[in-house]
Amino acid sequence: MWKMAKKVLNADELRQEIKRLTAEYYKAQFGNRPEPEAGQKQEVRYAGRVFDQHEIVNLVDSSLDFWLTEGRYAKEFTDKFKAYVGLNHAFAVNSGSSANLLALTALTSHLFGSKRLKKGSEVITVAAGFPTTVNPIIQNGLIPVFVDVEPGNYNMLIEQARRAITTETRAIMLAHTLGNPFCLDEVMKLAEEYDLWVIEDCCDALGSIYKGRKTGTFGHVSTFSFYPAHHITTGEGGMVCTNDPLIAKAVRSFRDWGRDCSCEGGQNNRCGCRYTKQYGELPLGYDHKYVYSHIGYNLKMTDMQAAIGSAQMDKLPDFVEKRKAHFRAWEKGFKPLEKFFILPVAEPGSDPAWFAYPVTVRENAGFTRTEFTDYLSRMGVETRNLFAGNMVKQPAYLQVEKRIVGNLENTDAIMERTFFLGTYPGLTDGQIEYSLNQIHAFLKSKGLE
Numbered sequence: 001m002w003k004m005a006k007k008v009l010n011a012d013e014l015r016q017e018i019k020r021l022t023a024e025y026y027k028a029q030f031g032n033r034p035e036p037e038a039g040q041k042q043e044v045r046y047a048g049r050v051f052d053q054h055e056i057v058n059l060v061d062s063s064l065d066f067w068l069t070e071g072r073y074a075k076e077f078t079d080k081f082k083a084y085v086g087l088n089h090a091f092a093v094n095s096g097s098s099a100n101l102l103a104l105t106a107l108t109s110h111l112f113g114s115k116r117l118k119k120g121s122e123v124i125t126v127a128a129g130f131p132t133t134v135n136p137i138i139q140n141g142l143i144p145v146f147v148d149v150e151p152g153n154y155n156m157l158i159e160q161a162r163r164a165i166t167t168e169t170r171a172i173m174l175a176h177t178l179g180n181p182f183c184l185d186e187v188m189k190l191a192e193e194y195d196l197w198v199i200e201d202c203c204d205a206l207g208s209i210y211k212g213r214k215t216g217t218f219g220h221v222s223t224f225s226f227y228p229a230h231h232i233t234t235g236e237g238g239m240v241c242t243n244d245p246l247i248a249k250a251v252r253s254f255r256d257w258g259r260d261c262s263c264e265g266g267q268n269n270r271c272g273c274r275y276t277k278q279y280g281e282l283p284l285g286y287d288h289k290y291v292y293s294h295i296g297y298n299l300k301m302t303d304m305q306a307a308i309g310s311a312q313m314d315k316l317p318d319f320v321e322k323r324k325a326h327f328r329a330w331e332k333g334f335k336p337l338e339k340f341f342i343l344p345v346a347e348p349g350s351d352p353a354w355f356a357y358p359v360t361v362r363e364n365a366g367f368t369r370t371e372f373t374d375y376l377s378r379m380g381v382e383t384r385n386l387f388a389g390n391m392v393k394q395p396a397y398l399q400v401e402k403r404i405v406g407n408l409e410n411t412d413a414i415m416e417r418t419f420f421l422g423t424y425p426g427l428t429d430g431q432i433e434y435s436l437n438q439i440h441a442f443l444k445s446k447g448l449e
């Protein structure tokens with residue numbers, strides 16, 4: 001008998017075959033989940049990663065490169081990201097928290113002369129939000145100044161911010177709460193008037209629009225998160241963006257160990273004077289690759305994460321539309337329930353890519369938030385609190401040097417009575433309808449309907 005010679009595939013052919021099989025694997029493992037039947041208990045997540053074969057194929061493709069650190073996919077991802085947001089510089093990092101740390105730390109750089117943020121400078125922020133919007137202020141030895149937020153809009157009260165300004169105020173660092181843009185016109189006006197830096201935390205607001213422009217393009221520097229709950233995911237991951245070349249230089253340096261050189265990984269002598277200059281007290285011609293001009297970190301993203309991010313970017317416009325549609329579906333369902341709940345209000349002039357649907361139980365609703373969210377949880381419907389509630393009441397912040405403006409009464413109300421439901425693109429109309437039915441069942445059980 002003749003034996004058939006087995007064709008030996010070369011590396012490129014093997015790669016194509018692996019990619020083909022990976023796409024098939026996706027379909028076998030994740031494709032075609034059946035919809036639950038009407039009347040069945042459902043699991044309604046508040047967030048989750050939404051992906052198809054393209055993310056997994058990219059991830060495998062990148063792992064076959066075995067480049068590992070930032071490479072071709074990092075370039076592809078950041079290029080797509082810059083084009084989408086409309087900014088000149090984007091630096092991929094390993095989380096949204098790292099992005100915030102970098103954005104604020106960059107402004108402590110000597111590159112900004114007398115404008116640099118120095119220990120003891122005050123930074124205006126809010127206490128109703130996520131801890132790592134505020135932590136970089138504390139981590140850099142600056143003083144957070146907490147002002148209250150508006151009920152239903154969940155963003156900073158601009159008049160309180162104005163009153164909070166002292167001769168020590170140097171910056172405003174805020175998140176667009178759950179995707180709802182804060183009052184950018186007024187914040188930027190205040191910043192101009194008092195010569196303040198503005199750091200936009202867009203971790204929950206990728207794709208949100210304010211007066212025709214994307215959030216993240218108003219402040220001096222902006223940040224994004226790609227943790228799975230967010231608008232796109234890379235698992236862990238984040239981005240820092242700016243249009244200012246000096247801020248970009250500082251961000252890159254702090255991200256990349258504090259080094260002065262701006263060569264990409266694997267690149268050499270981009271500046272053309274690698275061995276010809278003198279820095280600090282180093283000898284003339286000391287290799288620029290090993291010159292450190294900042295006390296830096298290493299917060300870079302890997303190329304595998306970027307490969308996922310690149311595939312997610314192609315889905316982003318559709319994701320944003322789905323988030324808006326889900327928000328509208330919740331809005332329609334909650335509208336008749338306004339006597340029990342304060343419903344969310346978009347900032348005037350904005351078109352938010354809502355991270356979530358935030359709701360506050362009214363003081364006289366006849367039930368508490370905990371009773372309500374506990375009931376929903378038992379029915380399979382996930383909710384979340386508005387992150388830290390009132391951050392200044394969290395154990396970690398009790399002893400922190402800070403200034404509080406007013407009594408943060410709206411922030412306290414959020415801590416006690418606010419929760420949010422999901423708007424993520426993986427949510428289905430059936431799940432929203434199921435959740436609304438559970439809400440009515442709860443109100444009936446309380447004799448309120």
Ligand SMILES: Cc1ncc(COP(=O)(O)O)c(C=O)c1O
Nearest residue numbers: 095096097130175203225226227
């Ligand atoms: C407003 C805000 N900022 C920062 C972060 C931190 O992002 P990451 O989880 O990627 O560190 C989050 C996280 O969810 C967030 O909601």
